Amino acid sequence: MMLTMSTPAHTLAVMAGTHRRRRKPPVPYHHGDLRRALLVEAARTIRAEGIEAVTLRAVGARLGVSRTALYRHFADKSALLAAVAREGFQRFRQDLIEAWTDAGGGRAGFTAMGRAYVHFALANSSHYRVMFGDFRDLSTRDPELAADASAAFQVLVDALITLQSDSLIRPDETGQLARFIWATVHGIAMLAIDGQLGPDPSVAGALTQLAIERLHTGIALARNEASPQTAE
Structure with missing residues (x-):
């Protein structure tokens, strides 16, 4: 549109307003819960590329947030991984x-817990790898992680x-x-999430069931060991 001395003032004002709106900088993406978003992205990275691929800078870049925003929640990679493990x-x-x-x-209940253990590992392999892979190093820096791990074992x-x-x-x-029980079921869980049992998830389920049955047979109280009240 060609402007002349006779162009109405209100037209000039509208055009000026439109021009200003075009120059307005874009509003940065806002995370309602950045900490949660960082944990989700870290877990996704572990699942796709492994624990070694996780860095604060890479996770933040994928979410489009500044390094300053990242450090408000996690001091370093170890702190981020410890949070993933705690959540797990x-x-x-x-x-x-x-x-x-x-x-x-x-x-x-004993059988159900064994199944739940392996199911958790398969459904949350990223968390599981951090929970039991880097636990020793991470827990020495994060007492709350050690407490959460102890609480899970106490069940x-x-x-x-x-x-x-x-x-x-x-x-x-x-x-x-x-x-003893943990070592047995943990072994099945690791074989399963590493793909050592093949692509069919029913294989892990069947192996878990067999292990639980044999574990129970091994730890069950024999009749001749039962108390008189129990035997009656």
């Missing part, structure tokens, strides 16, 4: 509790104490018994 242990603990409770405890210990109190399993030292 908290979910893991809740899954185990729900499995035991929903099954009504007892042998059924298994408490279940075993209950089974012992009900004279359903041997009165072995509970902590050692829990570590």
